[in-house]
Amino acid sequence: MTCKDTNNIHIRFPRIGLEIRPYTVDFRIDRTEFDYLNAKFSKEVGDYLEPYTQNENAALRPPQPAEVVMDGEVSHWLYFRPQWVTYGETNCWIELHDPQKHLEYSVVDYKTDGLTVEEVYRKIIDEANTNDIINGIEFDIPENAESHVPEETLSGPGGMPLMGPFMEPESFLDAGNRVVDLWRDYDEEPDYRPSQKITESKYKFDLRNKNALESIHTINNELGLESWMTHEGILKVGRQIVDHTTHVASSNDSRVWRYSDVELMPPSTPIRMVVVNGGMIDAPNDTKEEDRLESVAEFLWPTTDHEDDLIAQGVAQRPDVLDGKIVSIDAPELSRDALEARAYQVLASEMMNNNSGTVEINPDTSGTEITDWRNVNVGDFLQLIPAEDEECKDIDRQVVLISGIRHNVDGGSWNIKLNIQKWANPATQTTLRYFSPDSTNYYNEDFEEIYTNDDR
Incomplete structure (x- = not known):
């Protein structure tokens, strides 16, 4: 049997080439919180560090990156500020934090004007990343990733221009025919909300009265993106797809x-199903000319007083649970092709939390x-x-x-x-269905009745 040196953990300050070994370490990493490390050092280390943190223009006076080294390999890139050092009579303590917290110390307070996603992120980071705490920014956004956030120039369903108040009659007729065609091709184009490829679009964001971290969270939420730190200190932006070990x-x-x-x-009551309720839709009809015109009018000037309104629903359910809790949430802002994914996401989150x-x-x-x-x-x-x-x-x-x-x-x-x-079972079943509040029946994407409310 060989003895292991399990306490082979060090804190390194790469800017000044200083590496110190702690007595104790409490290092927390969580999917919902920023990384945090608290380490205790000997009094001798404290005596050595104090001039570097207390004196003006000293090497450790400005905020700077710090590396966690395990067995000679850098495992994490963290962030140091001199006020996070506590000097005691017998020991000293150092806190290290996630580099993204550095973005809380800067103010954005402006509106972006027609910038691409990469341009707006780089603008925020370039202005906020004082002392080069973040080692760079990279983008990992799939080319086909889309958003429903309006661009500077909005386009309508299927790329159709939105009509202005003084549209020529011929243009109005063409637009109306295009809408009817969209309804007829409903199953081929399930989402009529304007969408653009994220990487090719230019956006306006209102980032007034926000710090840089809040601004990034705002953009992430609007575009469905994530941002995270790598072990090399790179801020990555995209949709995190990790090869999990x-x-x-x-x-x-x-x-x-x-x-x-x-x-x-x-849990005492396992979750069986998640239902995500999308927006209201009308079943298409194209049998009569007046029905065609009614569909056009409803699309251009939607109302809520319709007997045939249906609610699009994304459903995720566990085949291994026959009797359990059903969670229902409303998400009318989601496109229909996103409802199934959201249902699975909520189901997985519910299972994880419970x-x-x-x-x-x-x-x-x-x-x-x-x-x-x-x-x-x-x-x-x-x-x-x-x-x-x-x-x-x-x-x-x-x-x-x-x-x-x-x-x-x-x-x-x-x-x-x-x-x-x-975690959610890979065999979790997801489907898209339509619910009729009037008949309490459910329909598939071909508007065929699949079961009644009592059968669900």
């Missing part, structure tokens, strides 16, 4: 991670034949394998999602506590 942990096999104290409590727990990993006794415990990341999956004689039915060879990580280093010991959550 699957780790293996056993209660008695030293070749893989060794776990203990697992807690994963299922099937959560923790498990502890012991690095001292863990093996690395499959994966190294030092490389664990939020968003990875963990296969839990209990011993044959272990009575723990809730985790029997279950794969769980890692939603949070907490490293605790104290002297020569290193403990990792993982927040784990149950």
Whole structure:
């Protein structure tokens, strides 16, 4: 048996070439919060650091990046400010934070004027990234990604120009025919809201009275994007598609991670189905000329007083749950082709929030034949394998999602506590359907009745 130096963790300040080793470390990584590290050092380290942080023009006086180094490899890029150092009589403590928090210290307070997505993000970061805390910005936006945020010049359904108040009669007729064609081709063009490719469009955003971090969150929410930090200090913007690593942990096999104290409590009432209610629509009709004109009029000047109005619904349900809770939410702003994805997202979130727990990993006794415990990341999956004689039915060879990580280093010991959550079954069924409030029946995309309200 070989002894492991599990306390091989250091804090490095790359700008000045300083690397220090802490006594204790509390390092928290969570999918819903910023990364945070608190480390305790000896008094000698504190005496050495104090002139670098207290004196004007000293090396550690300005905010700057800091690296977390595990076994000689940089595992995280964090952010240091001198006011986050506490000097005591026997020890000193240092806090490090997620670099995105640096963006809270700057003010944007303007409207963007016809900029592309990349231009507006770069403008915000270039102005806010004082001291070069963020090591750069990269974009990972799929070419076919679309948004429903209006551009400077709006276009209507199928690219049809929106009509002005003084439109010529011939143009009005052409536009009306185009609308009727859109209704007739309803199943081929399920969304009539204006949409543009995100990477090719120019937008106006009102970012007044916001700091840089709030501005980025505003744009992310509008366009359905995400932003996150890489271990190299790069801010990435896009739709995060990660090749998740699957780790293996056993209660008695030293070749893989060794776990203990697992807690994963299922809810008293499991969730069975999520229904996302979209906007109201009219079933198309093209049998009579007056019906055609009525469809045109309804599309151009929509009303709400219609007997044939239907509600588009995205549905996600678990085939393994026959009796459980049904969650229904309203999202009339979503396009119909996005309802199924939102339903699955809500179902997965409900399962994660209601099937959560923790498990502890012991690095001292863990093996690395499959994966190294030092490389664990939020968003990875963990296969839990209990011993044959272990009575723990809730985790029997279950794969769980890692939603949070907490490293605790104290002297020569290193403990990792993982927040784990149950993930939606890949066999989860999703569908798009239409509900008639008048008849309480459900229809498929061909407007064929599929079942009544009592059968759902």
